[in-house]
Amino acid sequence: MTERSLKSISPDGITGAIFALEGMKDTVVLLNGPMGCRFYHSTTSQFLSIRPLLTLPAGEGGARMPVDYNYLNDWFFRQERVPCTYLDGVDYVYGTADKVRDALTYIRDNVGLSLLAIVNSPGASLIGDELLPMARSLLGDRRVVMLESCGWSTSFEEGYSEASLALLKQAASPLPGLKRRPKRVNLLGLSIWHRYAPGDAEELRRLLAICGLETGSVLCADCAPEELDRLGEAALNVVLYPELGLDAARYMEEAWGIPFYVCETPPVGFAASERLFTEICAMLGADCAPLLEESGRARALAWYRINQVSVSYGKPRGVRFFVDTFPSLRAAYESFLTGYLGMEPSGPREAELVFADANVIAELMLQNRTFCGIEISLPGMGYVDLVPKTHLGVRGALFLTEQVLNGIMSKL
């Protein structure tokens, strides 16, 4: 996050870790901590993305029922995601193993899953319980990941990075004789916690396909645990956000020999998207001409609409904007807004367009600023998206331009 005088507290490392792990399919993330630590993650995960309903087998006539049917369940507490061990003061003295064992046994016996991840809360990480052997023994052939401490005051990005590394180290078993596929690409750094996560992944897959490339796994964003064993099939790991994906890419290069490519900036806007695909196509011997053709058409469409606004009002040139997100993404937005649209970066209080999460946007609204807020990270204000949207790739560049033009027009 940028240095700023706004008060909003940035997301932390445990949140980063939980959402990295929650992004895996068929996975339950057990938070070993007090109930107060989990409501945010549970609620957010449940509403972030489309998830299969977690079910219990104890329904009528053998029908499976959602876990929240059991109102007083000790671990889910009527929320479908991120169960917790509800630690209290006694557990900090005597250890958490008993409660973890109870929760794991319940989850093992009642909830379908391929991967179980345990994340310690700040208090639990202080006391040093060894839980991984017990979890492995209880879960049998299902994969287990344990994060003992992912930092209490660290950033979202650090927690995410640590969790994705733990996935690779603890839950991946490369299949013997795995062959590298020369046109296959893994994407690293995407997260279900991003504002437009499903649309981001969809757009990148689409563009890779246009270039004749195959998308392997999108780690931590709808990636099945079994895919971890096949990550080595990729000819290239593409790191979209270095803060989130670089550690995993380095690990895979060292452990499995997969080379990686780090985007100069994430593909926000036409130029960044064209650069990304041109470069990886060059590396993998693929043809990016169809993508450049599509991008050209999109640029033409954008020009027509921007020109209309420019002719009438002289904007977007000179419009002041403020971006608040983690560094690589901020750089990508700033590059697009200044380089392509000719806008001017400014502080939050001078900005006419604010690109941030809903907390920051609301806080600035409270200060009676006249501006338009465009959400680029969570939490959102409450808008429910059904049509997948994205700020990445060619369609993302168009959608972002659309939001900028409408934002400008709404505040004329």
Added chain:
Amino acid sequence: MSDRLELALYGKGGIGKSTMSANLSAALAASGARVMQIGCDPKHDSTRLLLGGRSIPTVLDYLRDTPKERQRLSDVLAAGFGGVGCIEAGGPKPGVGCAGRGIISAFEFLERTRAKDDYDVILYDVLGDVVCGGFAVPIRREYADAILLVTSGEFMAIYAANNILRGIRSFDGDEHSRVAGILLNGRALPDERARVERFAEAVKLPIVCRVPRSEAFLRAEERKRTLMELEEFPEERAVFTELAGQVRAGLPLRRALPLTDSELEEAVLYGRRTVSVPAREEAKAPAPAPEPEPVRERAPEKRPALYGCAFTGAATIAVHLTDAVIIAHSPRACAFYTWQNISSTGRKNLFNRGILMPSAISPNYETTEIGHAEAVFGGLDKLRSHVERAMERRPGAVIVITSCVSGIIGDDAEALERMSTPETPVIVIPADGDMGGDYMQGLEMCLHRIAERLVDPDAQTRPMTVNLIGELGVGFNTDVNFRTVKGWLDALGIGIGCRFLGDAGAEEVRRLTAAPLNILAGDSADGRALRSWLEERYGCRFFPRCLPIGFDASRSFLEELGGFFGVADRVAPIVEREAAQYGAEVARLRPLLRGKRLFMTTINTSMDWLLDAAESCGMEFCWIGVLNYLRQEVKITDRPERRSVAEEITDFPAVLERLREKKPDIVLSNYTASVPEGDYIVDNMPMTQPVGFRSGLEILKRWALLLERRREGEWSHDRALFEKYFA
């Protein structure tokens, strides 16, 4: 599997572990092994002899003082005698922080930097007893392959060795064998050898090495050298050379079979024969003499889950003291979750209603961001600086709320209340995460503390004012309700003295006792407890009614309030206007709803406002399921005849059973899972309702429409498609 051997030396503090460890490391190095010794004692002198008396930076000091991106193993790793890699974990000063956590942090750093990669033998020199999970980290199976117990013949040293066996057993059970044996560091005590031998026999361990008491150690200490570097003590050197040979050859490993305390006394002090058996074999052992019941290590009863934590509850209410600075003495993690909890109401009101709520959108809420350094060394200094900076802004108060982490490491945050000035009190809420209780307990703790520190018990009375007490901190309708009530009070010429605690300044709280009347916002158990506390402590007078939901309650509320303040004449026009509208609506709805059967599941809160409206339209109540998750007295209705249809529920299958029995027309819930399709309409309602005359009626209007149209929406039939494409 690595060929590297990781060996941990454990023993009571002061028993000579560091001396033994350093000499063993030196002997191993002399035999050609590449050795690393890791001192795991806050006094960080484990490797001093190996380093010729030189002390090295400890890992924990280094981690505290160096940004993560600049941290390098080479800054804390020093080469000692024979190339032994020397590491000191270090730790906090006595009495502060958490040394056990320090060990965990240090080990994480060593793993991250792959510190052990270049060594054949890793030797951990670990502080005394197994005192907590942190100090037990080296004996986790991912670390120590073998464990040596260092002891002398003193009973307490043997007692500590036995305790260490207990710790190992809790990790290994019967499945693993990792104890290499006992290293007897002789003190020349009477009967010493025999005592240790009796202990060794009882726990079925060999004494792998007997180190005689010798002046050699004193001389080596004076010259800051290991014995391997001194030519004049060949006999003592030979002891370590032989031990090193055993280590390199591979010490046979055994299970940990600790003794009970009484067995230990029998075996060691009195020389009676006792052989340890693991718990599950105990039944087969010969019946021993009667013994007192062993002390239980855990409370046998399952404790109920705490709903939320006191830290969040306290923070959620504290932010409504609008001119205060609220400091969460916590990791950023805890503060972030609380911020989201607070701001969710602000975002929702802005998005849904266009209402800007300052305390929910931009609370004066900060965090000390406790990190590993504070957890290990204590976080009080950081908190003090934070409070000092907050005081410079001259707020109405500084409120400090403590988290689990600050509670576990024992920061004495309450001592900072001494920093209070007459203008700015420092108020510490010792929530300690959830160690201070659940969400509601934190809320109560916070309200009590703020009142105790701020309220003037003898404030001059301000007639024609009321206080609003116990508004919900994060209720979706809190702001809307306040606007409704304020509109009524304005019409009656009554001012609001203090909202305790809903967006009030410190000065308003100081004058809490000035209002002649207090109104409780909601009739919850926690609200009633707060009312009793204020009555008892400050003699506050309370209005008998809470903020009203529904027509009858609103009318009574206004009439009685007008009577109290002598402004009944101003009430009548309001009630007449509302009554006319209400009557017309009921007349329209009654033919549509008469005889319809209402089936309801709800949290434990008064529903009379809705039941009254339903009854006025001629509806029947067939069943009310109460989810009483806080296990409080059931408060669904004040009307005895309605209580007969109320039943406490714990799970949804019970609801389904009642659904089949009762055959309702309308199924309503403010807390439910999906209800299967049936010959009824299903409706949901928010957990908190807006106050006022029309609350119940608006819901009934909706039911009339749904019953009339019976229009479900085709989308509801597509669940199977969801299961097909997304499950």
